[in-house]
Amino acid sequence: MELEKHQVKQLNIHKNTLTPTTITMLYFFIGSIWVMFSDEIVFVFFKDPEIIIKIQTYKGWLFVIITSALLFLLIYKSRKQLIKKQTALKESETRYRQLIELFPEAIFVHRSGTILFSNKEGLKILSAAQLNDIIGKSIKQFIAPEDLKLVEKHAKHFHFHNHHAKKFECKISRLNGEKIDAETTSIPILYEEVPAILSVTRNITERKRTEELLRKSEKLSTAGKLAAAIAHEIRNPLTSVKGFLQLINKDNSNISFIPLILEEIERIEKIVNEMLVLAKPQAQHFGQCDITKLLEQTVILLNSEAVMHNVEIVMNDIETSLPKIYCDQNQLKQVFINIFKNGIEAMPKGGNIFVNARSDFQDWILIQFIDQGYGIPKEKIRALGEPFYTTKDTGTGLGLMYSFNIIKNHHGKISFSSEENKGTTVTLTLPINFKSKQTKAQP
Ligand SMILES: Nc1ncnc2c1ncn2[C@@H]1O[C@H](COP(=O)(O)OP(=O)(O)O)[C@@H](O)[C@H]1O
Numbered sequence: 001m002e003l004e005k006h007q008v009k010q011l012n013i014h015k016n017t018l019t020p021t022t023i024t025m026l027y028f029f030i031g032s033i034w035v036m037f038s039d040e041i042v043f044v045f046f047k048d049p050e051i052i053i054k055i056q057t058y059k060g061w062l063f064v065i066i067t068s069a070l071l072f073l074l075i076y077k078s079r080k081q082l083i084k085k086q087t088a089l090k091e092s093e094t095r096y097r098q099l100i101e102l103f104p105e106a107i108f109v110h111r112s113g114t115i116l117f118s119n120k121e122g123l124k125i126l127s128a129a130q131l132n133d134i135i136g137k138s139i140k141q142f143i144a145p146e147d148l149k150l151v152e153k154h155a156k157h158f159h160f161h162n163h164h165a166k167k168f169e170c171k172i173s174r175l176n177g178e179k180i181d182a183e184t185t186s187i188p189i190l191y192e193e194v195p196a197i198l199s200v201t202r203n204i205t206e207r208k209r210t211e212e213l214l215r216k217s218e219k220l221s222t223a224g225k226l227a228a229a230i231a232h233e234i235r236n237p238l239t240s241v242k243g244f245l246q247l248i249n250k251d252n253s254n255i256s257f258i259p260l261i262l263e264e265i266e267r268i269e270k271i272v273n274e275m276l277v278l279a280k281p282q283a284q285h286f287g288q289c290d291i292t293k294l295l296e297q298t299v300i301l302l303n304s305e306a307v308m309h310n311v312e313i314v315m316n317d318i319e320t321s322l323p324k325i326y327c328d329q330n331q332l333k334q335v336f337i338n339i340f341k342n343g344i345e346a347m348p349k350g351g352n353i354f355v356n357a358r359s360d361f362q363d364w365i366l367i368q369f370i371d372q373g374y375g376i377p378k379e380k381i382r383a384l385g386e387p388f389y390t391t392k393d394t395g396t397g398l399g400l401m402y403s404f405n406i407i408k409n410h411h412g413k414i415s416f417s418s419e420e421n422k423g424t425t426v427t428l429t430l431p432i433n434f435k436s437k438q439t440k441a442q443p
């Protein structure tokens with residue numbers, strides 16, 4: 001793995017290794033000196049040709065003996081160094097493996113979507129009994145269908161922008177059928193000399209549950225907040241109406257206040273109407289319904305309003321023969337209307353609202369509404385769905401709260417992604433077979 005490579009490099013730098021080049025160079029150097037100077041020296045000390053011939057024979061043998069001894073020493077030293085290095089490498093590899101094995105988080109190594117390695121925690125997080133249950137298997141098998149697209153998107157992004165750790169959240173399908181929330185950090189590594197990805201996965205189900213509980217308790221207190229907010233919203237226009245009427249009561253000629261009174265009464269009326277709609281979810285009429293048809297009906301209903309605002313609603317990418325879902329048509333229609341209206345209102349200069357719808361593994365239907373409006377600042381996304389949260393002069397801030405309620409009743413999810421001055425995407429995720437869940441939830 002990459003760490004080992006670094007360690008080998010460090011070993012190379014710190015110990016002067018005897019490479020074949022060094023040994024050959026040394027041999028060449030000694031040989032050349034011998035060839036160049038040994039004869040000269042012999043000629044200086046000896047004049048007798050017979051003696052010189054004898055010496056030259058012995059000299060050759062002496063050269064062979066000296067260089068052999070030297071070569072032996074050099075090769076012996078180099079081998080010793082190599083063995084030492086290999087042992088160090090093996091030790092570091094063992095240490096590294098032990099570290100990964102004992103690491104308290106799940107670690108996986110995978111390449112091209114296939115799992116190559118997992119530590120003990122990895123087995124645990126996937127509820128696998130043995131390595132064979134997961135090694136060689138596709139990662140996709142362990143990703144919840146509704147998050148598969150998201151993970152594929154991350155994987156694509158990961159390859160493009162290599163060498164950076166990437167963190168993302170997704171749902172994992174365990175082998176025992178359970179689904180858990182997980183957070184995964186991935187980095188590129190070399191595994192058995194070939195590029196691969198190392199992912200550290202953490203089970204965050206508890207954290208998510210706590211977050212959800214917090215969110216729920218926030219929403220619960222919403223009922224109390226709502227009552228206070230309604231009282232406040234209605235009291236303000238009522239105070240003005242009362243004030244204006246008192247003025248008229250004193251002096252009949254003060255009729256110029258009448259339009260103002262009417263305006264305030266209209267505001268009260270609008271709030272009361274919205275409240276009535278809000279009260280409707282109790283009257284539920286659930287049944288199987290065709291989402292494509294429902295979307296088309298809503299578009300027909302809103303088309304004139306859209307055209308008036310220079311907006312075109314485009315049924316963009318709608319999966320053919322989407323499975324029917326169990327829902328309350330009128331309520332869902334109301335949600336679509338709210339989302340479309342917000343989209344139209346977010347584009348004062350006009351534009352398009354694209355609608356996409358697809359199913360995910362017969363479990364969920366995903367509907368996206370993409371507008372090109374002024375967008376929502378990041379810090380405001382949390383406020384969406386709060387009663388009376390509005391940024392519009394004539395808004396009530398109840399549309400989304402109502403929509404959140406309906407989607408919750410359908411066991412679905414509503415999420416927003418937005419970029420200021422670019423547009424907003426509202427995604428509805430609705431379960432296809434929530435009927436069984438509902439009968440379970442309400443025996
Ligand atoms: N598509 C959108 N683009 C920009 N802002 C939006 C969008 N949808 C919702 N919002 C913001 O959320 C707020 C609340 O929406 P909503 O509950 O429908 O109330 P209202 O439309 O009456 O203001 C809006 O005032 C707006 O600021």
Ligand SMILES: [Mg+2]
Pocket residue numbers: 338341342399400
């Ligand atoms: Mg609205």
